[in-house]
Every structure is written in C-alpha cells, then in structure tokens.
Amino acid sequence: MKEYSASSIRNIAIAGHSGSGKTTLAEALIYKAGASDRLGKTADGNTICDYDPEEIKRKASLGASLASIEYNDLKLNLLDAPGLFDFEADMREAVYASDTVLITVSGKSGVKVGTQKAYKAAKDAGKATLFVVTKVDDPDANFYNVLTDLKTVFGPSVCPVIVPVIKDRQVVSYINLIEMKCYKYDEKGNVTETDMPTADISEKLDYRLDGLVAAFSEAVAETDEALMEKFFEGEEFTQKELVKGLHDGMNSGIITPVICCSDVTMGGIDMLLKEIALLLPSPADTPAAVAYKGDDIIEVPCDETKPMGAFVFKTVADPFVGKMSFIKVLSGVFKANSEYKNARTGDTEKIGKLYTLLGKKTIEISQAKAGDICVAVKINAATNDTLCGGDVYEFDKIKFSRPCYLMAVKTKAQGDETKVSSGFARIMEEDPSISFTQDTQTGEFILGGLGEQHLEVAAAKLKSKFGSDIDLVPRKIAYRETIRKKCKVQGKHKKQSGGHGQYGDVWIEFEPCVSDTLVFEERVFGGAVPRNFFPAVEKGLQDSMQKGVLAGCPVTGVKAILVDGSYHPVDSSEMAFKTAASIAFKEGMKQADPTILEPIGSLKVLIPNDNTGDVMGDLNKRRGRVLGMNPSEEEKGMTIIEAEVPEREMQTFTTQLRQITRGMGSFTFDFVRYEQLPANLVSDVILSMKTDE
Ligand SMILES: Nc1nc2c(ncn2[C@@H]2O[C@H](COP(=O)(O)OP(=O)(O)OP(=O)(O)O)[C@@H](O)[C@H]2O)c(=O)[nH]1
Numbered sequence: 079m080k081e082y083s084a085s086s087i088r089n090i091a092i093a094g095h096s097g098s099g100k101t102t103l104a105e106a107l108i109y110k111a112g113a114s115d116r117l118g119k120t121a122d123g124n125t126i127c128d129y130d131p132e133e134i135k136r137k138a139s140l141g142a143s144l145a146s147i148e149y150n151d152l153k154l155n156l157l158d159a160p161g162l163f164d165f166e167a168d169m170r171e172a173v174y175a176s177d178t179v180l181i182t183v184s185g186k187s188g189v190k191v192g193t194q195k196a197y198k199a200a201k202d203a204g205k206a207t208l209f210v211v212t213k214v215d216d217p218d219a220n221f222y223n224v225l226t227d228l229k230t231v232f233g234p235s236v237c238p239v240i241v242p243v244i245k246d247r248q249v250v251s252y253i254n255l256i257e258m259k260c261y262k263y264d265e266k267g268n269v270t271e272t273d274m275p276t277a278d279i280s281e282k283l284d285y286r287l288d289g290l291v292a293a294f295s296e297a298v299a300e301t302d303e304a305l306m307e308k309f310f311e312g313e314e315f316t317q318k319e320l321v322k323g324l325h326d327g328m329n330s331g332i333i334t335p336v337i338c339c340s341d342v343t344m345g346g347i348d349m350l351l352k353e354i355a356l357l358l359p360s361p362a363d364t365p366a367a368v369a370y371k372g373d374d375i376i377e378v379p380c381d382e383t384k385p386m387g388a389f390v391f392k393t394v395a396d397p398f399v400g401k402m403s404f405i406k407v408l409s410g411v412f413k414a415n416s417e418y419k420n421a422r423t424g425d426t427e428k429i430g431k432l433y434t435l436l437g438k439k440t441i442e443i444s445q446a447k448a449g450d451i452c453v454a455v456k457i458n459a460a461t462n463d464t465l466c467g468g469d470v471y472e473f474d475k476i477k478f479s480r481p482c483y484l485m486a487v488k489t490k491a492q493g494d495e496t497k498v499s500s501g502f503a504r505i506m507e508e509d510p511s512i513s514f515t516q517d518t519q520t521g522e523f524i525l526g527g528l529g530e531q532h533l534e535v536a537a538a539k540l541k542s543k544f545g546s547d548i549d550l551v552p553r554k555i556a557y558r559e560t561i562r563k564k565c566k567v568q569g570k571h572k573k574q575s576g577g578h579g580q581y582g583d584v585w586i587e588f589e590p591c592v593s594d595t596l597v598f599e600e601r602v603f604g605g606a607v608p609r610n611f612f613p614a615v616e617k618g619l620q621d622s623m624q625k626g627v628l629a630g631c632p633v634t635g636v637k638a639i640l641v642d643g644s645y646h647p648v649d650s651s652e653m654a655f656k657t658a659a660s661i662a663f664k665e666g667m668k669q670a671d672p673t674i675l676e677p678i679g680s681l682k683v684l685i686p687n688d689n690t691g692d693v694m695g696d697l698n699k700r701r702g703r704v705l706g707m708n709p710s711e712e713e714k715g716m717t718i719i720e721a722e723v724p725e726r727e728m729q730t731f732t733t734q735l736r737q738i739t740r741g742m743g744s745f746t747f748d749f750v751r752y753e754q755l756p757a758n759l760v761s762d763v764i765l766s767m768k769t770d771e
C-alpha cells in the first residue's frame with residue numbers, strides 16, 4: 079500500500095444501533111473501492127470485518143475492526159464498531175481514532191438508542207458526523223419517515239444529501255442533491271444517470287424535491303456569511319460552494335449530511351464513496367490533539383514534520399500473531415523497527431514490524447504518517463498509552479465504562495485457575511470494560527462486564543483463544559454474622575485419654591462492639607488462667623470468628639473478655655485452652671442473639687429524565703434508600719439518582735435498568751458498609767449458605 083499524508087486520509091468510525099447494517103456497509107464500501115472481489119454477508123459469516131469466530135457464530139460484531147482501503151488516491155481507514163451496548167468500549171475506541179463518525183440508521187427501524195449513543199459519543203469526542211440510512215431497498219423501509227425522525231431528534235443540522243426516489247415501495251433511483259442529478263442501478267450495482275423524477279412522482283414523495291433542495295441550501299448557507307447572503311438573494315449555489323459548505327459544516331459540527339444507500343443491492347454506494355472523499359474532514363482539517371505534559375496542557379497539531387506522537391487506541395490479543403496494538407499517529411511519522419518512549423511507564427518500546435489491516439489480513443508497511451492508523455505487534459504498551467519520539471507527553475485518554483454486571487467464575491478443570499487468570503488478563507487488555515478479580519470476602523473469582531452477553535462472550539473467548547472452560551454462576555454475597563446482646567459463658571475442654579490429659583477452662587464475656595476484627599481483653603484475677611495461655615485463648619477465638627453459628631459466615635463486631643477459668647498443672651496446654659476458647663465462642667454466639675449482616679453499596683444511576691419514576695419504583699422493590707435525585711450537569715436530559723441498596727438485591731439490576739431505559743441508563747455501585755439483614759430474610763440466607771456448601 080502507498081504511503082499517505084494527512085490530507086489524503088479519511089478516518090471513519092462506522093457506528094450505530096445494533097444490526098443497522100454497519101458491517102454490511104463496510105463490506106459494500108470495501109468491495110466498491112476494489113479492495114475485495116466479493117461481497118460478503120454477516121448472515122453467511124464471510125465478511126471482512128466480522129472475522130472473529132465468535133462474531134461469525136453470533137452474526138454480530140463484537141469488536142471494532144479496521145479495514146484500510148484505497149480510493150481515488152485517498153486512504154480510507156474504516157473502523158467497523160459493534161452496535162451491541164455491551165461492547166461499547168470498542169465503539170469508543172473506533173470513535174477516538176476517527177475524524178468522522180458515520181452513523182448507520184436502518185431505513186426500516188429508524189432512530190434507535192444506539193443511534194443516539196453513537197451520535198453522543200461522536201459529539202463528546204468532537205468528531206464530525208454523517209448519517210447513512212441503510213436498507214432502503216427493503217419494501218418495509220421508509221426513508222422519508224427516518225429523515226423526519228432524524229430532524230426531530232438531532233435538530234436542524236441534519237441535512238439530506240442523497241435521497242431515494244420511491245415508486246410502489248421500491249427505490250427506483252437516487253438523487254444527488256449536490257449534483258442535482260439522478261442515478262439508477264441495475265441488479266449488478268452498475269450505475270447510469272437517469273432523468274430527475276417527474277413532478278407527479280416528486281409530488282408523491284413525502285418531501286417534495288424543491289423542499290429538500292431548500293432545506294439543503296439553507297443548511298449550507300449557515301456555514302458561511304457570503305453563502306448566507308447569496309441564499310437570501312435567491313441565487314443558486316455552485317457545486318463547488320455546496321461541497322465546500324458541507325465540508326466546512328461537517329468539520330465545525332454544524333452539518334450532519336444524510337445519505338441513503340442499500341448495502342445489499344449496492345445502490346448509492348458509489349455516491350457514498352464519492353461524498354466521503356469530497357465532504358469528510360481529513361485529519362489535517364481537524365483541531366490539534368490535546369495532550370498533558372506534566373501539569374501543562376499542550377496542543378499537538380497533526381504535522382508529519384514534527385516529532386512522533388501516537389496513541390494506542392485498541393489492543394487485540396491474537397493467539398497466533400500475539401498482541402496487536404492499534405495506533406493512531408497524531409504527529410510526526412511512526413516507523414517500523416524504531417524505539418519510542420511510553421509516556422505512562424517511562425519505558426522504551428521497541429517497535430518491530432508495522433501493518434495496516436483489511437479485517438484480519440495484515441499488510442506490512444514501513445511507516446505511518448501523522449493522521450494515519452497502523453498496527454504494531456508484541457509491544458508492551460496498553461490501550462490509552464501515548465508513545466513519543468521527542469518530548470514526552472500524554473494524549474487525552476478514552477473514557478471507558480466501569481464493569482457493573484458481575485458473575486462468579488467456576489473453572490471446569492481442576493487446577494485451571496492460573497490459566498484462567500492469565501487468559502482473562504489478556505482479554506482485559508483487549509476490553510477495558512471487562513474485569514477479573516478475586517473477592518477478598520468470599521474468595522471467589524469475579525468476572526465483570528457491562529451485561530450478560532459481554533460476560534458470555536468473554537467466557538467463550540477464554541475457551542477458544544486460551545483453552546480454558548469455565549461456568550459463570552451468581553456470585554456469593556459476602557454476608558457476615560454478629561451479635562446483639564451481652565453474655566457470659568464457660569468453655570471447658572477436658573479429656574483424660576491414657577497418659578497425658580487435656581485441660582482448659584475459660585469464662586468469657588461476649589458483647590457487641592464496632593470493629594471488623596475481634597477485640598480481645600482479659601480481666602483475670604488471681605491467675606485463674608495463667609498469663610502464658612492468654613494468646614492461645616485469643617487465637618482460639620480468632621479462628622472461631624471465621625465461621626459464625628447461624629450460616630457459617632465470618633463474624634464481626636464482637637468483643638470478648640476473658641474473665642475467669644481454671645487450669646491443671648500437668649494437663650493444661652495451649653492447645654487445650656484454644657479448644658476451650660472455641661467452645662466458649664460457639665456457646666457465646668448462640669446466647670448473644672446472633673444475626674446476619676448484609677453488604678450495602680452506594681449506587682449512582684444516570685438515566686433519562688423520563689425514566690426516573692420507573693427506576694425509583696424499581697429501587698424501592700430492591701429495598702433501596704434513595705438519598706438524592708438531581709439533574710445531571712454534564713448530560714442534558716439526564717438525571718442522577720443516588721441511593722444505598724443491599725448487594726443481594728443488585729444481581730438483576732443491570733438487566734432491569736437496560737429494559738427500563740432501553741439501554742440509555744448506566745450506573746456505578748460501590749460497597750459502603752454492612753447492615754443488619756431484615757429478619758424475614760435470615761432463614762433464606764441460612765438456607766442458601768447451607769446449600770452452597
Ligand atoms: N435489505 C438490506 N439488508 C441489509 C442492508 N444492510 C444490512 N442488511 C442486513 O441487516 C442485518 C444486519 O447487518 P449487519 O451489517 O451485520 O449490521 P451491523 O450494524 O454490523 O450489526 P452489529 O455489528 O451487530 O451491530 C444483516 O442480515 C444484513 O444482511 C441493506 O442495505 N439492505
């Protein structure tokens with residue numbers, strides 16, 4: 079592949095609602111540009127972008143893939159992102175590396191939550207946006223309804239550029255409003271120019287052609303004062319003015335063009351490619367990247383003559399090639415067989431071979447210039463790291479969602495734990511929204527992600543890539559036991575078996591106290607228990623604290639005072655006093671009104687304003703205590719609810735929240751303290767702990 083400078087590069091993230099046709103569109107663009115000689119289908123599992131075995135099996139994208147293609151002396155770096163919400167980390171990575179986010183909207187189902195999420199991610203990252211309405215070939219599609227939808231949801235910046243002419247629910251041709259020409263396609267996707275629709279057809283369009291042209295011209299007029307004047311004078315724009323207006327409008331974020339096409343019949347795909355080349359900003363057009371140098375904020379312009387500065391936006395753990403780091407070069411030239419400094423670790427990264435990709439196919443290159451995307455293999459850097467050739471600074475990082483859906487991991491093969499841990503460590507490198515930790519309370523290994531499917535896919539990858547089979551099971555709640563009353567009990571251990579006997583006798587007072595660990599005191603008078611046995615008594619109690627008498631949970635909040643006892647000059651031993659102490663503990667717990675404590679977490683939910691009632695109702699059912707409800711300062715139209723909720727009630731919250739908010743809600747949940755479990759649940763917990771054993 080040729081080398082390209084920034085002005086000849088277009089970095090395009092393809093994002094949008096799940097199943098809206100992103101991968102099929104990428105396939106159509108790749109095919110039309112001549113980078114592939116066949117048109118794959120996601121349903122047949124033979125597309126260039128969905129090459130991972132899990133993607134083929136599930137017929138959906140699970141990670142962002144890169145397809146670099148050449149078209150008209152330009153290099154188009156297509157980043158096909160997944161639409162499923164669980165895999166949003168990859169959508170964010172693709173958006174970061176892009177300059178334009180191409181958002182697919184199904185001509186059948188219109189604007190969906192995934193459309194809004196992609197648009198928001200693009201706007202938050204300051205990227206240009208383009209809507210591509212797919213599936214217009216489908217008889218159930220209604221482009222003009224979708225256009226109205228887009229205008230309602232995203233406002234006046236939405237500007238139709240290529241629209242279909244529809245007759246009897248079939249697309250007969252496509253109008254390019256820039257050229258004011260009409261094109262039709264044969265079954266093989268070959269294009270010919272045709273007449274503009276006659277008045278009678280145009281009349282039947284939900285939007286009349288002159289209305290579309292007026293809307294289009296007005297949007298373009300907004301981008302420039304001179305154009306605005308011309309517009310008011312009633313003069314027509316030249317094609318050059320239209321292209322420049324749309325290009326500038328996209329670059330400054332005030333225009334989002336709408337282009338329709340069919341990924342399947344290839345209708346409009348050639349025009350989409352043409353408009354991509356004409357309208358989309360190149361990396362040279364976009365504002366300088368923000369970076370941090372110590373406490374200073376600096377700007378790094380996209381300039382290949384400056385020292386090298388690059389950002390690792392994605393990592394793939396490939397079992398054959400090894401670790402692949404996807405790199406966006408933001409300044410200078412990134413070279414193969416070179417060394418750069420990793421700004422986070424301070425280490426020198428040795429770069430070997432360098433590649434560009436077409437899905438899974440690697441194409442070796444010797445360097446990538448500022449604005450381009452390339453892939454290095456087997457380097458140490460992680461996602462979000464900055465590599466520097468000159469001054470050391472760090473680029474702004476991608477913000478990923480924290481895992482909120484947690485399940486316990488049970489290894490199927492005995493002794494597989496180390497292999498499972500190292501496998502998940504690699505998967506975590508790939509997906510920053512996955513976590514794998516050991517719960518210090520329950521000892522269980524916990525896999526975290528954004529939803530059920532996320533964890534299922536992580537487990538499937540662990541099996542196929544790293545050869546470990548696991549089950550995902552609901553995790554244990556780390557209950558505790560405590561006491562509510564004071565009591566004084568005796569623990570006596572006496573055994574006469576042949577020669578040496580065993581003798582230990584203690585009287586211990588137990589009382590509730592505020593402490594996670596045992597508080598031990600002694601108030602023994604007259605040497606009833608000799609001093610040298612005190613540590614054994616304490617040890618006996620400490621050990622007993624591991625298992626309470628109700629459900630076998632660790633015990634907290636107990637103070638034990640050794641007040642009396644007796645000993646035998648020959649038979650007493652440390653062992654005997656330890657046993658006596660544990661006998662006292664068991665008896666003491668029973669008499670001191672034991673109960674079970676449950677972990678309570680602090681919940682912060684971010685939801686659309688409309689869903690507050692439903693979420694409050696749901697939290698109520700979960701025994702949640704709402705502490706506050708405020709409009710979000712950062713996210714318009716969203717509300718933050720803060721609450722405290724018992725951990726045991728949170729198992730199904732991720733799924734429920736997704737249903738209530740149709741995927742728009744998100745939350746964080748962190749442990750705060752233990753509280754007494756309501757009496758009506760105690761027997762449930764005791765039973766569940768017994769069946770666990
Ligand atoms: N008729 C028709 N079907 C299409 C078109 N584009 C995509 N499809 C079909 O829509 C389904 C989903 O397409 P994908 O390309 O996998 O959608 P996606 O957006 O990549 O899906 P995710 O990656 O899972 O979010 C497939 O069955 C495609 O064949 C189109 O233009 N016309």
Ligand SMILES: [Mg+2]
Nearest residue numbers: 100101138139
């Ligand atoms: Mg896809």
